[in-house]
Amino acid sequence: MPDVIRWTGEHTLSATVVVTPRGVAYADAAQDAQGRDRFGVLWQLCGGQSTGRPAYAASLHPARQKAAMEDLRCAVCTVPADRDASGMRWVLPLPDDVTPDAVWEGVRTSVPPLCALHADSAPRLCPRLREGHGRAEGSGGS
Incomplete structure (x- = not known):
């Protein structure tokens, strides 16, 4: 949960x-x-x-x-979110007017990032993300 x-x-x-x-x-x-x-x-x-x-x-x-x-912690399990050369991992619900292949450059969000395990499983398990989601990576800075 x-x-x-x-x-x-x-x-x-x-x-x-x-x-x-x-x-x-x-x-x-x-x-x-x-x-x-x-x-x-x-x-x-x-x-x-x-x-x-x-x-x-x-x-x-x-x-x-x-x-x-x-604290940039995983929204699911609260461990520190994963960061690699591309940045933090976010899996975000798609707004109604955005397609999955849209460029997510410069997006600001109030949705916390995820760890690697939950970045892979959340789209299958979360009812809202199953409706449509996009993946974004970024610095996690303000």
């Missing part, structure tokens, strides 16, 4: 969003601090328990997604 998948026992927390002179923020300072990554990006908050069934159709679990992206 991919680490970044949300479970049916988990839910989005309601938090009031405000616009400040510094940008978008949660009105509650503690929620705002909890929701930001080390680059200052504001992420959605999630609560509940990792129980029930995997919610493949839901968005990824924001805290686990954020941790995998910050």
Whole structure:
């Protein structure tokens, strides 16, 4: 089971969003601090328990997604993602208007990278990736 998948026992927390002179923020300072990554990006908050069934159709679990992206860890097993001369390995769901043979140069994503084992197995096992996916390699930098 991919680490970044949300479970049916988990839910989005309601938090009031405000616009400040510094940008978008949660009105509650503690929620705002909890929701930001080390680059200052504001992420959605999630609560509940990792129980029930995997919610493949839901968005990824924001805290686990954020941790995998910050540390460039495999979205499935959390080991450091593989890197070779071409860069990190990403297997990304295809947007509706993109074909599998499209050039993925300069793509930015919020989907964490994968290790070699899961870069090969994820397209077969993940319902969303079975609908269509592309492979991308890159630096993993910001």
